[in-house]
Amino acid sequence: MTNTIIQFNNVTKQYDNDPVVLDNVSFEIERGKFYTLLGPSGCGKTTILRLIAGFTEATSGDIYFDNKKINDIPANKRQVNTVFQDYALFPHLNVFENIAFGLRIKKMKNTEVEAKVKEALSFVNLPGYEQREIHDMSGGQRQRVAIARAIVNEPEVILLDEPLSALDLKLRYQMQGELRDLQRRLGITFIFVTHDQEEALAMSDEIFVLNKGNIQQSGTPIDIYDEPINRFVADFIGESNIVKGTMIEDFLVEFGGKRFECVDQGMHPNEPIEIVIRPEDLEITSFDSGMLKIEVTSQLFRGVHYEITGIDHDGNEWLVHSTKKANVGDKIGLHFGPEAVHVMRFNETEEDFDRRLDSYSEGEADGK
Ligand SMILES: Nc1ncnc2c1ncn2[C@@H]1O[C@H](COP(=O)(O)OP(=O)(O)OP(=O)(O)O)[C@@H](O)[C@H]1O
Secondary structure, rough: OOOOEEEEEEEEEEEEOOOOOEEEEEEEEEEEEEEEEEEOOOHHHHHHHHHHHHHOOEEEEEEEEEEOOOOOOOHHOOOOEEEOOOOOOOOOEEEEHHOOOOOOOOOOOOOHHHHHHHHHHHHHHOOOOOOOOOHOHHHHHHHHHHHHHHHHHOEEEOOOOOOOOOOOOOHHHHHHHHHHHHHHHOOOOEEEEEHHHHHHHHHEEEEEEOOOOOEEEEOOHHHHOOOOOOOHHHHOOOOOOHHHHHHHOOEEEEEOOOOEEOOOOOOOOOEEEEEOOOHHOOOOOOOOOOEEEEEEEEEOOOOEEEEEEEEEEOOOOEEEHHHOOOOOEEEEEEOOOOOOEEEEOOOOOOHHHHHHHHHHHHHHHHOO
16 A cells, blocks of 8 residues: 555646646645645635545546546545535534435444444534534534534545634634644544645645645645745745845855855856745844844834834845844844755756755765
């Protein structure tokens, strides 16, 4: 048994004669992990779920489930269940019958149905709710019933299409933790769709960042946050300072009219690049000792830190998160280490990007 449960090979999707929604997309999903498809509205996230579930067909390319091509397998024969954004519960059926629905279609014996519904309800922390009517439940409870209805069929994969978006912030945080915990307890694959980057970072083993029908980058939350492949990902995942610069030589970049050490290598001498520095990696120092010098243009207290913006002498705006305060009009210096400077090449493919980053750790292992 391989670890890959779902594979997309060069999948393209176009609805009628509209523009292409997914453009030659390839990826692999491993068994037992929590995946998130993250991207702005309309980038094709739901379309990927619909292709996996069998609710729509690929225009070209192949989709595999457990190493078997499933392009022509109908939705009801696939071992996946979907939890929809609006939960899609049957309002005229009680909790028990909503959850039992799929089992009844399979003509399962009553005693078995009862046992399975009970087990599913206890999994989602709603024991004893069998007879409750759907309209007498809160949003969070309905959400749990929708999840119970998906897990009762014991699918190998659960698809979740923005399932938390209708909940208020507090409940949303709570359900994020519950869903993550549920996935671990069940040990099955979850594929979760969201356009909320914080949610993706908090919940996932692996994130696919999508834009305009393409996967821009895939990796663990830490990989994607720390080493974004391009401006789109850097901007979409968290707040960033992104400026244009030049890679002078290995481990040396120039931006804002000055040269700085970095940890990147393997580019052409004097190659134009962009750099990202996260706001929390900038440290406030005195103006004179600053590696960058800025004049503060705004300051907000955010509870755990101050959010400070300022302009350098080239007109670049810098965002700083610091526990130190600075006032509008102050001239301050900023300090950062070589690891804080993330260099991004223009139009680098994910394969080349991964190869480049791997070569850094090989270099470390060689003692270079
Ligand atoms: N059945 C359909 N017929 C025609 N176009 C469609 C259909 N479903 C989706 N689209 C189009 O495909 C594109 C991608 O839609 P999709 O729902 O996959 O995006 P998404 O990333 O899930 O967006 P959102 O976050 O807004 O749900 C959009 O431009 C959408 O209008």
